[in-house]
Amino acid sequence: xxxxxxxxxxxxxxxxxxxxxxxxxxxxxxxxxxxxxxxxxxxxxxxxxxxxxxxxxxxxxxxxxxxxxxxxxxxxxxxxxxxxxxxxxxxxxxxxxxxxxxxxxxxxxxxxxxxxxxxxxxxxxxxxxxxxxxxxxxxxxxxxxxxxxxxxxxxxxxxxxxxxxxxxxxxxxxxxxxxxxxxxxxxxxxxxxxxxxxxxxxxxxxxxxxxxxxxxxxxxxxxxxxxxxxxxxxxxxxxxxxxxxxxxxxxxxxxxxxxxxxxxxxxxxxxxxxxxxxxxxxxxxxxxxxxxxxxxxxxxxxxxxxxxxxxxxxxxxxxxxxxxxxxxxxxxxxxxxxxxxxxxxxxxxxxxxxxxxxxxxxxxxxxxxxxxxxxxxxxxxxxxxxxxxxxxxxxxxxxxxxxxxxxxxxxxxxxxxxxxxxxxxxxxxxxxxxxxxxxxxxxxxxxxxxxxxxxxxxxxxxxxxxxxxxxxxxxxxxxxxxxxxxxxxxxxxxxxxxxxxxxxxxxxxxxxxxxxxxxxxxxxxxxxxxxxxxxxxxxx
Numbered sequence: 243x244x245x246x247x248x249x250x251x252x253x254x255x256x257x258x259x260x261x262x263x264x265x266x267x268x269x270x271x272x273x274x275x276x277x278x279x280x281x282x283x284x285x286x287x288x289x290x291x292x293x294x295x296x297x298x299x300x301x302x303x304x305x306x307x308x309x310x311x312x313x314x315x316x317x318x319x320x321x322x323x324x325x326x327x328x329x330x331x332x333x334x335x336x337x338x339x340x341x342x343x344x345x346x347x348x349x350x351x352x353x354x355x356x357x358x359x360x361x362x363x364x365x366x367x368x369x370x371x372x373x374x375x376x377x378x379x380x381x382x383x384x385x386x387x388x389x390x391x392x393x394x395x396x397x398x399x400x401x402x403x404x405x406x407x408x409x410x411x412x413x414x415x416x417x418x419x420x421x422x423x424x425x426x427x428x429x430x431x432x433x434x435x436x437x438x439x440x441x442x443x444x445x446x447x448x449x450x451x452x453x454x455x456x457x458x459x460x461x462x463x464x465x466x467x468x469x470x471x472x473x474x475x476x477x478x479x480x481x482x483x484x485x486x487x488x489x490x491x492x493x494x495x496x497x498x499x500x501x502x503x504x505x506x507x508x509x510x511x512x513x514x515x516x517x518x519x520x521x522x523x524x525x526x527x528x529x530x531x532x533x534x535x536x537x538x539x540x541x542x543x544x545x546x547x548x549x550x551x552x553x554x555x556x557x558x559x560x561x562x563x564x565x566x567x568x569x570x571x572x573x574x575x576x577x578x579x580x581x582x583x584x585x586x587x588x589x590x591x592x593x594x595x596x597x598x599x600x601x602x603x604x605x606x607x608x609x610x611x612x613x614x615x616x617x618x619x620x621x622x623x624x625x626x627x628x629x630x631x632x633x634x635x636x637x638x639x640x641x642x643x644x645x646x647x648x649x650x651x652x653x654x655x656x657x658x659x660x661x662x663x664x665x666x667x668x669x670x671x672x673x674x675x676x677x678x679x680x681x682x683x684x685x686x687x688x689x690x691x692x693x694x695x696x697x698x699x700x701x702x703x704x705x706x707x708x709x710x711x712x713x714x715x716x717x718x719x720x721x722x723x724x725x726x727x728x729x730x731x732x733x734x735x736x737x738x739x740x741x742x743x744x745x746x747x748x749x750x751x752x753x754x755x756x757x758x759x760x761x762x763x764x765x766x767x768x769x770x771x772x773x774x775x776x777x778x779x780x781x782x
Contacts (some may be wrong), residue, residue, distance in 0.1 A: 414591065546733060
């Protein structure tokens with residue numbers, strides 16, 4: 243993580259209130275996720291891909307103790323003997339149930355005591371000076387870390403078997419999809435990607451830098467369940483031509499024929515969502531699909547997944563002023579009528595919802611709802627330099643995902659961890675507007691198909707993701723290579739209807755595939771893959 247720019251002029255008291263609100267908001271969600279089930283469910287491992295819920299709970303408190311009590315506040319350690327137990331890099335998830343974990347009541351008491359002392363430090367400390375303290379960076383970092391684990395615990399709830407434990411009202415249906423254009427043209431030219439001024443931004447969001455992006459079309463909305471059902475009905479999972487060699491081998495090995503948690507019964511598709519079995523809603527963004535599936539869908543649709551640069555330009559670039567906004571709608575923090583965040587509804591809103599959250603060019607739902615797959619790998623930005631607070635541990639190749647996922651998905655994050663420039667979406671699931679969590683699929687499964695991009699039509703999504711994760715966990719190490727693409731599920735056009743299938747490694751998924759305008763018959767462009775870092779410094 244990178245400390246904030248010290249030249250920012252921020253009112254200290256407003257910053258203090260912001261930090262306290264972020265910490266309390268994340269803790270309220272943690273409380274809900276860990277009090278809605280009984281003790282056996284808290285201590286059980288519901289999937290080898292996930293930790294017991296009680297491990298996540300105590301880990302949240304331990305990280306807060308280490309960073310805020312010890313590093314920032316200079317206080318003595320409360321429980322130094324448990325540091326190694328809750329070190330996510332030292333103990334893989336599959337091993338954590340065998341550790342001497344704190345019991346649920348003890349874990350709750352521990353995190354409560356830590357938080358009380360942290361709020362005392364926050365009330366007294368001057369938020370200027372050292373990198374960890376300046377602009378309240380460490381407090382924002384810890385609030386975002388807890389949001390990450392709220393997403394992780396939400397994934398565990400989806401994988402848990404048994405009666406429903408979580409409830410939430412449905413999202414507002416403000417969709418006007420019938421009146422929206424199928425895709426939006428994003429003009430070519432330079433734009434500013436990333437940030438150098440956001441106080442709580444992480445290393446993978448920095449620094450701000452210029453990118454030259456050719457014109458492209460991107461889907462106005464994320465790919466829907468209804469659209470994905472047509473891909474299944476037309477034999478998409480059975481036709482080798484739509485899949486990369488790795489993707490075809492993967493679905494054959496695991497017998498995949500639909501998104502995770504879907505099943506066919508009585509002539510209709512049903513899904514399991516947090517303990518409830520229900521018909522698959524055709525207007526919602528598709529979730530629980532892997533990058534392989536998003537990529538295959540995009541090829542079938544005659545489109546491609548957007549690159550990270552395309553997705554972020556669609557989300558942030560204001561063609562009138564030439565500047566990049568903090569969010570699609572402007573610089574103000576998210577309001578409830580602009581984005582589906584914070585696990586308020588436990589599901590994505592219908593595609594086309596939240597008109598007040600649209601980008602300057604009219605692209606919808608770029609923040610919240612689902613993580614979107616992109617065709618870019620997860621790599622540092624040019625000029626990115628990890629700070630002294632950053633972890634040096636990295637993971638294998640990862641795809642960039644952008645903030646729009648589904649089970650969990652971007653809707654799982656609160657505003658403190660959501661930014662259009664974020665390198666990785668903070669949500670319970672990653673989505674390329676066609677992705678979703680799958681325990682046996684490649685590590686990052688988007689919660690939406692993302693938007694599509696096409697050479698004759700344009701589209702694309704960015705690589706980084708935020709609230710509402712679509713992937714339910716990491717797959718075996720051998721299945722990870724090249725799978726954690728940045729999540730952006732809108733598609734970008736890649737060719738005219740009826741055109742030949744794209745060469746391997748060139749198809750894309752997300753919102754509808756968007757293509758960059760090119761001379762007829764021109765080559766359709768490589769996928770620009772990149773290798774990259776693990777998305778979470780604590781390792782989750």
